[in-house]
Amino acid sequence: MERFTGFIAGLGTSAGRRLVVGHWMDSPLGAFTDVMTEDRDGLRTLLAPHRAVADYVSATYRFDDVVVAPLDASLSPAGERSAEPGNEPGTAALVLRVSGGPLELRADLGPLTALGWMLQLVPARMAVHPAWLTAVNRAAGILLPGVATAGSAGGGRREYYGVRSIRGVERAAASWDGAGLGPLAPVDPPVRFGFSSVPRTPQAVAVTTTILPARR
Template sequence: MKNRGRARWIFDGRIAGIGTASGTRLVLGCWTHSPFGPFADVMAERRDGHRLLLAPDRRTARFVAATYSFDEVRVEPVRVTVRGDHWTVTSDSLTLRFTTGRRGPPGLALRAVPRVLATRPRWIEAVGLPARLLRGVRTCGTAGGGRHEWYGARDLRPVRDAGAVLEGEDLGPPAPVVPPVRFGFGSTPRRPCLVRVTTLVG
């Protein structure tokens, strides 16, 4: 696939966006298919605006840090365990647990769109305005390093329960992702959720 003469990288997996009572917001990327193989990473923004990336190796850390903006990057194993609706994420710095609920109308609507359509840049751009108005998210835009990104959402489930400890600090119960995170051009939905997504970067 080409975009203005440049190759596109394709990442397929899930993104969880979770706010906490402490003011720290967390974004988990759990990628089952990517140019780097399966991996997970976590982006965290504290109440004071400090943006932290946890990435499992230097190669993925360099790529993610070149695409998004961070104040600090740490290379450490990020392990994800999923048992039914229960997710556990662990690294040297973070322990995150959350449970997903039943999908509502937004998730059902996303699942109804064929994958071949949901992951086309023109479709993603066409649904960008409704997504921004209804969910507060942007589906496409300019990323770091002169790159462009498209987020093709294919499912959505709410996060019902969550708890996290970052660097030994209990972040408290889940809360809306407010203010929006500032890693790139877009944010996650305001309400904590888990989104099935195919991301194109080119």
């Protein structure tokens, strides 16, 4: 079993580019940040900080292009220590910054949403357990169309998203190859990297992703 603990932020831009940022504090590959992005024409690109991440993520999701480049990233309240999944401030705004390769991004995250507060009531061990995430998979898709909590990770593996809290993305400024991407927009159409999109409304979640190996 492999587990990645951190944050996923999903947002759209008026230029049509949609961005999914994975900001991982703990994983089998160490701490890292990666970005999955799809442009207006449907071209799917992975930004990875080094080859090991690029190879692992490319084996799990689908891309048309992979860019390996150092990524400088942070997620923290202004003037405070970095946030930790499941233990981030409930009222203070957070700022997500990512810089590297063709991407420059700043996203301002608001306080926990009502659903985010409710998710924190689920016991931590249950919230990330594959059996629980399989059971709530259909309900997740009803609450957030296009979203799934359990599905295929390729090669016979299974993947599970255990979300611990949710924040809205209130503002964002981003550029790609030096060209501004315009104001924040819904993630529409949904992204097509794996079995699940992110919600249409720009959001950031504290999450534990679990990948189980193929059964022998």
